[in-house]
Amino acid sequence: MKNTIRQLRAERSWSQAHLADLLSVSRQTVIAIETGKYDPSLPLAFAISKLFSLPIETIFTPDQESA
Template sequence: MNNIIRELRAEQGWSQAHLADLLEVSRQTVNALETGRYDPSLPLAFAISTLFARPIESIFTPDQESK
């Protein structure tokens, strides 16, 4: 799954650690999300969507090969 979390975080001027604190996850989890090594649970995806006030589908998109 692809995502634009890194871009959204940068727009806010937040560090990975700050975003992790806001989401109540580790900085390593934020890094893994941003690099595509980890797909979030549904509750975490909703939390990210709510935090950035954007629909989930505008943040997360399926990989091209999984279509």
């Protein structure tokens, strides 16, 4: 799954550690989500969506091969 978290975080000048603190997850989790190595749980995806005030489908999109 692709996502725009890195871009959204950069637009707000947030570090990965700051975003991790806001979401109550580890910095390693943020890194894994940003690089596409980990798909967040549905509750975490909703928390990310709420934090950025954007719909989930705006932040997360399926990879072409899995669509």
